Amino acid sequence: MFDNVDTTANEPLAERLRPRTLEEFAGQKHLIGKGKVLSNLIANDRVTSMIFWGPPGVGKTTLAKIIANTTQSRFITFSAVTSGIKEIRQVMQEAEQSRRFGERTIVFIDEIHRFNKAQQDAFLPFVEKGSIILIGATTENPSFEVNGALLSRCKVFVLKALQKEEVVDLLKRAIRDPRGYGDKDIVITDEMLGAIAVFSGGDARSALTTLEMLILNGDYYTEADGGQRITVTRDTFEQCTSKKMLLYDKDGEEHYNLISALHKSMRNSDADAAVYWLARMLEAGEDPLYVARRVTRFAAEDVGLADPRAMEIAIAAYQACHFIGMPECSVHLTEAIIYLSLAPKSNAMETAYFAARDDARQHLQEPVPLHIRNAPTKLMKELDYGKGYKYAHDFEEKVTAMQCLPDSLKDRQYYNPTEQGNEGRFKARYEQLKEWKENHRK
Numbered sequence: 125m126f127d128n129v130d131t132t133a134n135e136p137l138a139e140r141l142r143p144r145t146l147e148e149f150a151g152q153k154h155l156i157g158k159g160k161v162l163s164n165l166i167a168n169d170r171v172t173s174m175i176f177w178g179p180p181g182v183g184k185t186t187l188a189k190i191i192a193n194t195t196q197s198r199f200i201t202f203s204a205v206t207s208g209i210k211e212i213r214q215v216m217q218e219a220e221q222s223r224r225f226g227e228r229t230i231v232f233i234d235e236i237h238r239f240n241k242a243q244q245d246a247f248l249p250f251v252e253k254g255s256i257i258l259i260g261a262t263t264e265n266p267s268f269e270v271n272g273a274l275l276s277r278c279k280v281f282v283l284k285a286l287q288k289e290e291v292v293d294l295l296k297r298a299i300r301d302p303r304g305y306g307d308k309d310i311v312i313t314d315e316m317l318g319a320i321a322v323f324s325g326g327d328a329r330s331a332l333t334t335l336e337m338l339i340l341n342g343d344y345y346t347e348a349d350g351g352q353r354i355t356v357t358r359d360t361f362e363q364c365t366s367k368k369m370l371l372y373d374k375d376g377e378e379h380y381n382l383i384s385a386l387h388k389s390m391r392n393s394d395a396d397a398a399v400y401w402l403a404r405m406l407e408a409g410e411d412p413l414y415v416a417r418r419v420t421r422f423a424a425e426d427v428g429l430a431d432p433r434a435m436e437i438a439i440a441a442y443q444a445c446h447f448i449g450m451p452e453c454s455v456h457l458t459e460a461i462i463y464l465s466l467a468p469k470s471n472a473m474e475t476a477y478f479a480a481r482d483d484a485r486q487h488l489q490e491p492v493p494l495h496i497r498n499a500p501t502k503l504m505k506e507l508d509y510g511k512g513y514k515y516a517h518d519f520e521e522k523v524t525a526m527q528c529l530p531d532s533l534k535d536r537q538y539y540n541p542t543e544q545g546n547e548g549r550f551k552a553r554y555e556q557l558k559e560w561k562e563n564h565r566k
Contacts, residue, residue: 137336138329140303141294143186144193150294150328151286152183162187162281169195173251175236175260175270178283181327184261187283188232197228197257203235212246220255229256236260237269244271251277285326288409292321294328295335309353310339316361322409323365325450337364379410383418386461391426395465402461403454412453416442419460430470430545437463468545476539483533490530523557525564 143149146156146163155162165171171191176184192199200215219229231247233239250256251274258278260266266275286294295317298304316338324331341364342354382405389397405415416438423438441460445453499509514524527534541551 136333137298137304138332141298141301141332143183143190146190146194149183149186149190151290152187152283155281155283156187166191166194171195171197171230171257172279173256173258173277174279174281175262175266175275176281176283177262177264177266179285179326180263181324181329181331182283182285183328184283185232185234188230188259188261191259192230192232195228195230197230199230199232202231202233209242209246212243216246216250216255219250220253231256231258233258233260235262237262237264237266241271244274248274248277286324286328287326288318288321291324291326291328291331292317295320295331298332298335305339305354307351308339309347309351310342311353311355312338312342313356316356316358319361319365319409334365382408382410383415386415387418387422387426390422390461390465391469393465393469395462398461398465399458402457406450406454406457412445412450412457413442415457416445416460419457419464422464425474426469426471427464427467428470428473428547429550430468430542430547432546434464434467468547470542470544470547472539472541472547479536479538483536483538487530487532490532493527493530495526496528521560523560525561527565 146166149156154160156166157163176187178184189199191197198219200219202212202215215231219231233247236244247256247258248271251258258274260270260278262269266280270278292314299310299312300306317335320331320334320338324334338356338360339354341360342356343360345353345355347353382401386398386401386405389401402415406412420435420438420442423434427434437460441453441456444456447453494508495510495512495514497504497509499505504510512526514526516522516524529536539554541547541554543551
């Protein structure tokens with residue numbers, strides 16, 4: 125087991141501040157929140173073999189150590205770099221002997237995906253017999269990196285990157301915790317803490333390492349009582365992180381100013397400006413999925429049927445952002461934004477909906493014409509539901525002069541197509557159908 129011993133001041137901040145209990149653990153509330161599966165298993169000392177899958181710095185190793193401290197088990201760590209088959213088998217035999225005397229052994233394998241098939245197979249019989257409880261940690265998909273037989277005997281828990289707020293809370297705790305900088309007066313703005321959280325990408329270790337570097341390079345001042353005040357300046361931040369302070373409040377004015385600049389640059393067909401505003405948002409830590417959603421809206425609102433491909437490209441960019449995230453998805457958003465900037469423009473989709481919306485709000489009680497109502501029951505047919513309906517496929521032209529709007533709105537035109545791009549073809553078809561229907565109604 126790991127003993128709760130005081131760490132030395134020479135240890136990195138991330139190690140000094142490593143959580144010792146679930147209460148100190150940051151994030152993963154879907155697993156260790158009150159009443160959640162993993163927290164119940166730990167609290168009831170009913171831990172089984174499991175694999176923690178998630179990105180770096182989210183607490184995989186820490187969770188394993190907390191389990192070791194919380195449960196009554198012997199704890200052994202294996203490394204794919206230093207552990208061979210012979211060593212594994214020797215330790216497994218010792219675990220089997222301990223089991224016979226009633227002592228459980230937890231074997232923690234960090235980066236289990238780096239173990240080859242033979243190494244993984246060496247653990248299998250001991251997991252099957254219950255000689256060991258195996259806890260593996262991996263940043264790779266265990267479906268591809270862990271032997272099927274071993275994987276089937278383990279519960280996989282997916283750990284997520286920490287949210288910005290969770291990382292900020294962790295950084296603030298590091299500043300006030302005696303194991304961190306609780307004995308010093310640290311002066312650092314909330315803006316900088318937020319920037320660290322964003323730049324860390326949800327990696328707690330990375331965030332704490334950045335904070336440590338900033339404080340070590342801050343401006344030191346010894347106060348009259350002998351205490352130390354350390355100020356992290358904007359210049360120190362930019363030097364240590366190699367990043368300008370571009371961060372902005374995602375709920376504040378600058379957030380809306382930038383998305384407005386992006387949208388209006390695309391609308392004005394200015395691809396260079398659009399890419400610049402995109403970069404400003406992403407480098408400041410904006411969620412790429414938010415940008416992708418706005419781009420998808422733009423594809424219909426400002427391009428529409430002038431280029432129907434615009435919607436496909438926008439949706440593809442959104443999916444790419446969802447699949448791979450930042451920073452890789454920045455190029456997918458760039459492709460979509462340049463395409464939309466250069467595409468022909470039409471706002472006919474937006475104006476059509478808004479016009480129909482206004483009528484719909486004013487005529488909410490307008491009944492659906494009987495001839496286009498569905499008639500699934502005998503009573504409905506007796507009440508003339510569906511009577512007079514004309515099935516377009518029964519006619520040579522595949523269209524009829526049947527009225528589909530309520531009488532009070534029968535002459536309304538909501539869609540006003542432009543001549544831009546492909547919409548010119550839609551306009552010609554729309555006007556052709558409109559003229560044909562008018563002639564046949566007469």
